[in-house]
Amino acid sequence: MKVYNTLTKKKEEFVPLVPGKVSMYVCGPTVYNLIHIGNARPMIVFDTARRYMEYKGYEVNYVSNFTDVDDKIIKKAMEEGVSADEISQRYIAECKKDMEGMNVKPATTHPLATREIDGMIEMISTLMEKGYAYAAEDGTVYFRTRKFSEYGKLSHKNLDDLRGGNRSLLVSGEEQKEDPLDFVLWKPKKEGEPFWNSPWCEGRPGWHIECSVMSKKYLGEEIDIHAGGEDLIFPHHENEIAQSECCNGKTFARYWLHNAFLNIDNRKMSKSLGNFFTVREISEKYDLQVLRFFMLSAHYRSPLNFSAELMEASKNGLERIINAVENLKFLIQNTPVKEMTGEEEKEAAALSEYAARFDAAMDDDFNTADAISVIFELVKYANTNVTEESSAAFAEAVKAQIEQLADVLGLIVEKKEEFLDADIEKLIEERQAARKEKNFARADEIRDILLKKGIVLKDTREGVKWERA
Ligand code: AMP
Numbered sequence: 001m002k003v004y005n006t007l008t009k010k011k012e013e014f015v016p017l018v019p020g021k022v023s024m025y026v027c028g029p030t031v032y033n034l035i036h037i038g039n040a041r042p043m044i045v046f047d048t049a050r051r052y053m054e055y056k057g058y059e060v061n062y063v064s065n066f067t068d069v070d071d072k073i074i075k076k077a078m079e080e081g082v083s084a085d086e087i088s089q090r091y092i093a094e095c096k097k098d099m100e101g102m103n104v105k106p107a108t109t110h111p112l113a114t115r116e117i118d119g120m121i122e123m124i125s126t127l128m129e130k131g132y133a134y135a136a137e138d139g140t141v142y143f144r145t146r147k148f149s150e151y152g153k154l155s156h157k158n159l160d161d162l163r164g165g166n167r168s169l170l171v172s173g174e175e176q177k178e179d180p181l182d183f184v185l186w187k188p189k190k191e192g193e194p195f196w197n198s199p200w201c202e203g204r205p206g207w208h209i210e211c212s213v214m215s216k217k218y219l220g221e222e223i224d225i226h227a228g229g230e231d232l233i234f235p236h237h238e239n240e241i242a243q244s245e246c247c248n249g250k251t252f253a254r255y256w257l258h259n260a261f262l263n264i265d266n267r268k269m270s271k272s273l274g275n276f277f278t279v280r281e282i283s284e285k286y287d288l289q290v291l292r293f294f295m296l297s298a299h300y301r302s303p304l305n306f307s308a309e310l311m312e313a314s315k316n317g318l319e320r321i322i323n324a325v326e327n328l329k330f331l332i333q334n335t336p337v338k339e340m341t342g343e344e345e346k347e348a349a350a351l352s353e354y355a356a357r358f359d360a361a362m363d364d365d366f367n368t369a370d371a372i373s374v375i376f377e378l379v380k381y382a383n384t385n386v387t388e389e390s391s392a393a394f395a396e397a398v399k400a401q402i403e404q405l406a407d408v409l410g411l412i413v414e415k416k417e418e419f420l421d422a423d424i425e426k427l428i429e430e431r432q433a434a435r436k437e438k439n440f441a442r443a444d445e446i447r448d449i450l451l452k453k454g455i456v457l458k459d460t461r462e463g464v465k466w467e468r469a
């Protein structure tokens with residue numbers, strides 16, 4: 001298996017530190033709002049990488065954090081008059097719902113920054129002891145960037161260029177820093193902010209330190225893969241490397257994988273630009289499996305432009321696979337011939353050629369676009385070669401092969417159960433009862449569930465009427 005390593009700018013043969021095992025850390029979202037589909041891209045693509053490695057027989061220890069203390073979270077908490085913890089807990093729960101909808105497996109561990117403060121203080125203390133960090137008068141602790149001679153190796157930036165040139169790349173330049181490139185490890189609290197005691201001041205950690213600490217705690221000092229969106233290469237991942245390698249005296253991560261952006265009108269989708277769709281919004285219109293399919297239809301290192309047309313194409317693509325599987329199920333149930341003929345046995349054995357081509361695509365830096373093409377070829381094969389004359393065993397073999405490959409990509413190819421009129425009526429009754437009890441949250445929730453299934457409610461004088469959109 002080859003992976004593209006941002007560190008070396010090359011596709012490299014993947015060799016894990018411990019044979020048969022993979023340690024992998026993926027930087028997770030800052031939880032102050034519902035995640036948007038840009039945030040969903042690393043979740044889906046690296047979940048797929050994990051699934052593929054598991055299918056290849058690796059045991060994958062997959063760690064992905066939630067950044068649950070940050071300016072944006074604190075701002076939102078202040079606006080709502082609740083604690084920062086309440087905000088982050090709420091959006092972690094919402095994020096997990098979205099992940100489930102997208103069939104993203106829960107990580108082996110989902111650590112939270114606020115629960116790992118002791119480890120951060122310990123690492124910062126070590127960095128100070130080793131001379132890599134210093135505390136300013138107000139208690140802010142900075143990393144002494146220029147002391148780490150390899151700084152810039154991931155983003156392929158030159159320290160002098162950074163210092164002299166592009167000032168926008170400099171991390172907020174307070175006068176108390178020894179050097180403008182020095183970055184914050186710990187900062188003093190401000191009025192109303194959550195804070196922790198530390199040897200330097202009551203305050204909170206800088207953003208970068210959490211990943212260095214959590215990666216070490218849950219995966220060890222040296223890990224196989226560290227991943228995230230390409231906007232994290234600099235400064236976040238560069239700073240993580242500096243912290244970890246100076247603290248531990250070891251290579252931090254051997255392979256650095258970065259996904260390209262999900263764009264809209266060729267601009268990065270982001271909260272700050274306001275040009276985003278939340279995963280939740282998409283789920284009102286599409287099954288989130290369609291979103292997953294859409295994300296995997298491009299290579300993870302290629303920019304992907306979000307559009308209604310591509311989503312429709314993804315919906316059709318996924319349906320083609322689902323319909324083929326449904327058709328095979330029908331044939332399996334309805335054919336009187338159970339055993340394979342000799343000819344079918346040969347054909348069934350040849351199905352492994354599709355799996356081999358699928359593997360070759362995925363072995364080439366997780367080329368999911370080509371892997372999907374192989375599934376389509378298999379679907380085409382099924383549609384033309386498995387007929388009413390085929391045996392159930394043969395139809396079963398073809399179906400199993402499609403399902404296995406789709407499953408590696410995390411695509412659920414089961415047809416969702418039909419939503420029957422009786423189910424709809426039952427939910428409407430429940431909604432009416434909820435409204436009577438003034439449980440409007442539940443009533444709205446039911447309206448949303450129905451809307452997601454394409455059922456529109458209309459309150460009329462004769463009561464609630466519904467129609468399929
Ligand atoms: P954030 O919550 O902004 O820290 O982002 C969480 C993860 O989503 C990081 O790995 C980001 O690189 C990634 N990300 C954010 N926006 C996009 C986007 N438009 N396309 C792809 N990845 C993104």
Ligand code: ZN
Nearest residue numbers: 027028211236
């Ligand atoms: Zn990180």
